[in-house]
Amino acid sequence: MSNVASRSTENGVLDREETRLLRAYQEPERRAVVKGFETEFDMSVSQAYERRILRGLKRHDLLPLCDKRVVDFGCGCGARLRDLMRMGAAPENLYGVDLVPERIDLCRQLSPNFHVSLGNAAQTAFERGQFDVALNFTMMSSVLDDDVARLIAAEMDRVVKPNGIILWYDLRYQNPWNPNVRPYSTRAIRRLFPDWRVRAKSLTLPPQLSRVLNKCPGSYGLLHLVPLFRISLFAVLSRR
Numbered sequence: 432m433s434n435v436a437s438r439s440t441e442n443g444v445l446d447r448e449e450t451r452l453l454r455a456y457q458e459p460e461r462r463a464v465v466k467g468f469e470t471e472f473d474m475s476v477s478q479a480y481e482r483r484i485l486r487g488l489k490r491h492d493l494l495p496l497c498d499k500r501v502v503d504f505g506c507g508c509g510a511r512l513r514d515l516m517r518m519g520a521a522p523e524n525l526y527g528v529d530l531v532p533e534r535i536d537l538c539r540q541l542s543p544n545f546h547v548s549l550g551n552a553a554q555t556a557f558e559r560g561q562f563d564v565a566l567n568f569t570m571m572s573s574v575l576d577d578d579v580a581r582l583i584a585a586e587m588d589r590v591v592k593p594n595g596i597i598l599w600y601d602l603r604y605q606n607p608w609n610p611n612v613r614p615y616s617t618r619a620i621r622r623l624f625p626d627w628r629v630r631a632k633s634l635t636l637p638p639q640l641s642r643v644l645n646k647c648p649g650s651y652g653l654l655h656l657v658p659l660f661r662i663s664l665f666a667v668l669s670r671r
């Protein structure tokens with residue numbers, strides 16, 4: 432296939448996936464995601480991955496964060512970037528890209544010093560090797576097309592410095608109530624990033640279960656000890 436033909440096929444796939452995703456994010460329950468914490472469970476989840484983020488950064492000598500550049504692929508309204516700000520990152524070093532205009536608008540409103548742009552994570556204007564850390568936090572699970580997922584992974588690979596890392600937190604099981612998402616196993620992450628070492632751990636209980644556990648203090652931690660109940664994978668990716 433010529434370069435021109437492969438680019439237009441690529442653009443066709445991206446257009447189709449963008450249309451599907453924008454439609455999926457019109458649904459009311461998707462819109463609710465921008466609201467933030469509503470239960471103690473939301474806080475248990477975020478504390479669990481924040482601990483993992485800190486460990487990953489420390490292990491790869493990326494602390495303190497104040498002079499590190501971070502990009503969030505599928506940044507939504509910027510919640511994960513604000514988490515990193517609490518860990519010491521400077522707002523002017525925080526970047527994001529997202530496909531949904533309302534999310535980018537809200538991110539700009541909440542965090543005017545971040546550099547966020549509206550667009551597809553598969554084709555960004557970031558420079559090669561610009562970032563110390565790239566995040567995928569529940570973005571890749573929204574990508575149902577394998578070609579688009581590969582393009583996004585290649586884009587993350589391109590923009591991260593040789594000694595930088597990718598932090599991944601996403602579903603490991605299919606959500607039976609949401610046909611617009613899909614899970615990724617450790618093997619699937621490795622297939623997307625063949626040149627990277629992937630260290631993955633299962634993390635966090637399903638919201639349906641956690642809402643019930645909320646009423647019984649201490650029970651979240653207890654059930655979290657059972658690997659089968661943990662619905663997400665947290666992974667730290669570094670170059671081989």
Ligand SMILES: C[S@@+](CC[C@H](N)C(=O)[O-])C[C@H]1O[C@@H](n2cnc3c(N)ncnc32)[C@H](O)[C@@H]1O
Nearest residue numbers: 505506507510529530531551552568569570573
């Ligand atoms: C579940 S939200 C997570 C948002 C954020 N990472 C967080 O943890 O709060 C997934 C986000 O990925 C975005 N997204 C999905 N596919 C995308 C793509 N191809 N390009 C850019 N953003 C995308 C969606 O618009 C949505 O805001």
